[in-house]
Amino acid sequence: MKLIHTPAEWNPLWLNHLQLNQRIGLVPTMGALHQGHVDLVENSRSKTDITVVSIFVNPTQFNNPEDFKKYPVTLDSDLEKLEKAGVDYVFLPSVDTMYPNLPSLKMDFGDLERVLEGKFRPGHFNGVGIVVSKLFHLIRPHVAFFGQKDLQQVGIIKRLVSDLSFPLQLTVVPTRREADGLAMSSRNLRLNSSERSQALILFKSLEKAKAELLSGKKWLEIVREIENDFAGVPSARLEYLQLIHPESFEHYVDFSPKEKSSICVAAYIGDIRLIDNLPIIP
Numbered sequence: 001m002k003l004i005h006t007p008a009e010w011n012p013l014w015l016n017h018l019q020l021n022q023r024i025g026l027v028p029t030m031g032a033l034h035q036g037h038v039d040l041v042e043n044s045r046s047k048t049d050i051t052v053v054s055i056f057v058n059p060t061q062f063n064n065p066e067d068f069k070k071y072p073v074t075l076d077s078d079l080e081k082l083e084k085a086g087v088d089y090v091f092l093p094s095v096d097t098m099y100p101n102l103p104s105l106k107m108d109f110g111d112l113e114r115v116l117e118g119k120f121r122p123g124h125f126n127g128v129g130i131v132v133s134k135l136f137h138l139i140r141p142h143v144a145f146f147g148q149k150d151l152q153q154v155g156i157i158k159r160l161v162s163d164l165s166f167p168l169q170l171t172v173v174p175t176r177r178e179a180d181g182l183a184m185s186s187r188n189l190r191l192n193s194s195e196r197s198q199a200l201i202l203f204k205s206l207e208k209a210k211a212e213l214l215s216g217k218k219w220l221e222i223v224r225e226i227e228n229d230f231a232g233v234p235s236a237r238l239e240y241l242q243l244i245h246p247e248s249f250e251h252y253v254d255f256s257p258k259e260k261s262s263i264c265v266a267a268y269i270g271d272i273r274l275i276d277n278l279p280i281i282p
């Protein structure tokens with residue numbers, strides 16, 4: 001596994017792989033890697049010839065500066081995991097490499113980002129859109145891999161690829177969960193042991209909401225019940241629980257088995273903001 005820090009190091013390698021007719025997969029990450037990231041790597045290794053993982057904690061996508069400062073950095077163990085997973089290259093750019101100038105460009109994904117994460121984290125998807133575009137331009141992958149846990153991010157990146165005609169395919173990989181159901185996330189590293197057990201309320205709420213929807217209960221009644229459940233968990237604060245269309249992200253006021261749907265949840269556990277989602281009708 002080779003570490004690269006600049007496009008100047010990558011460009012001749014890229015050309016060489018292209019001349020050998022090899023397909024390149026990119027797994028963009030912000031580090032603090034877990035098994036969910038390893039799943040992305042395994043997908044890339046099965047679908048492409050060369051796997052590049054980028055690790056870059058992108059400052060422009062954090063609407064909350066404290067969250068950026070406290071974002072876990074675990075480079076040594078990340079590199080160990082990637083080596084073991086059979087990654088070919090790790091791209092570790094500096095902030096200056098990625099942002100020689102702070103971009104004056106602003107990306108606005110319209111209705112796709114007026115809801116859910118976009119609504120609660122203003123500017124977040126502008127930062128994601130710009131950094132992902134830069135990674136696509138710098139690495140020039142044939143396929144890029146993203147996790148289903150960030151459902152709205154996936155929708156935004158699909159739109160980005162289509163609007164800017166990036167010549168690449170996207171592959172979306174299912175959410176990897178801990179044995180008790182908690183969705184794996186780099187932010188879980190910041191939970192203390194009491195918060196870790198309280199964090200399970202996100203997944204439990206999704207499962208409960210899904211079961212109740214499918215048994216015919218009204219969505220608004222389910223939301224009220226889950227708000228009550230959250231009120232009983234001392235460190236938890238529900239930010240949103242919504243039944244949405246998984247591509248347009250428009251919310252439904254009630255469930256129809258004829259329409260595609262997913263449930264999305266975001267909540268604080270102590271100071272740590274977590275998200276999760278569950279497909280109902282894929």
Ligand code: PAF
Pocket residue numbers: 028029030056058061128131132150153
């Ligand atoms: O999902 C993430 O880890 C980040 O949003 C991404 C796609 C690597 C962009 O910084």
